[in-house]
Amino acid sequence: MSAIYSLRIKTPADLEELRENFRKRASGYRHTIYICGGAGCISSHSDDVVQALKKAMALRGLAQEIRLVSTGCIGLCAQGPCMIVDPEGVFYGNLTPEKVRMIVDRHLIGGRIVKECCYYDDASKEYIPHTKDLPFFNKQVKIALRNVGRIDFGSIEDYIGHDGYFALAKVLTDWGRDKTIEEVTASGLRGRGGAGFPTGVKWKSGHDQPGDQKYIICNADEGDPGAFMDRSILEGDPHSVIEHRRLLHRREQGLRLCPRGVSPGH
Ligand code: FES
Numbered sequence: 285m286s287a288i289y290s291l292r293i294k295t296p297a298d299l300e301e302l303r304e305n306f307r308k309r310a311s312g313y314r315h316t317i318y319i320c321g322g323a324g325c326i327s328s329h330s331d332d333v334v335q336a337l338k339k340a341m342a343l344r345g346l347a348q349e350i351r352l353v354s355t356g357c358i359g360l361c362a363q364g365p366c367m368i369v370d371p372e373g374v375f376y377g378n379l380t381p382e383k384v385r386m387i388v389d390r391h392l393i394g395g396r397i398v399k400e401c402c403y404y405d406d407a408s409k410e411y412i413p414h415t416k417d418l419p420f421f422n423k424q425v426k427i428a429l430r431n432v433g434r435i436d437f438g439s440i441e442d443y444i445g446h447d448g449y450f451a452l453a454k455v456l457t458d459w460g461r462d463k464t465i466e467e468v469t470a471s472g473l474r475g476r477g478g479a480g481f482p483t484g485v486k487w488k489s490g491h492d493q494p495g496d497q498k499y500i501i502c503n504a505d506e507g508d509p510g511a512f513m514d515r516s517i518l519e520g521d522p523h524s525v526i527e528h529r530r531l532l533h534r535r536e537q538g539l540r541l542c543p544r545g546v547s548p549g550h
Pocket residue numbers: 320321322323324325326356357358359360361362364365366
């Protein structure tokens with residue numbers, strides 16, 4: 285899908301139009317494949333799988349009918365490389381170039397789910413094709429990670445298509461600083477670190493400090509060993525971090541994002 289980086293969004297109506305255009309184009313595809321580009325899957329050679337998938341789709345003339353989306357961590361890293369095929373919501377794991385060629389022929393062209401490439405449940409001794417039925421996913425309600433694994437992390441269009449930047453538009457055009465802080469305080473939103481510090485209190489403290497020059501640190505420190513939750517958001521949904529930083533930033537100043545605690549490779 286085409287990039288829009290040269291467009292300037294001046295009003296909420298512009299944003300609305302971009303969202304509707306994106307959704308219209310996205311819904312025009314016969315299938316959408318969300319292929320995981322998270323660190324775990326990359327270390328399981330997902331690049332080879334992506335190349336094989338692109339090649340198989342091109343050879344069969346499917347490139348215009350199938351939307352291929354490179355996402356952040358889908359969540360089930362032990363099954364990587366993995367992908368989800370919509371609209372059915374089928375989860376395919378432990379992928380290889382041979383398996384994706386088979387999925388292209390049998391699922392994307394033939395319309396039949398390739399069960400032997402789906403998740404195998406040791407408890408029931410059955411393959412479980414649909415993501416919503418997987419024991420790992422079916423009790424989860426994703427909030428902070430709602431977009432991770434479901435959007436193209438490199439596309440601002442995709443983020444806008446998932447309601448991104450609408451909070452920023454509201455703050456800039458309607459609420460202003462004081463009402464924003466009031467609303468965030470009233471919402472009870474808290475930090476994701478161990479202290480669960482109230483976000484509204486933090487924002488008000490920053491707002492009330494004297495001086496023109498203020499700094500916002502994006503603390504992406506991975507305090508919990510092996511959790512990688514902050515890195516997952518930065519990798520899989522970076523625009524949500526940028527939008528949040530911009531909410532706190534004065535309109536007339538430039539924005540520099542300096543994540544703390546993330547290795548230079550990210
Ligand atoms: S990195 Fe692919 S599922 Fe986690």
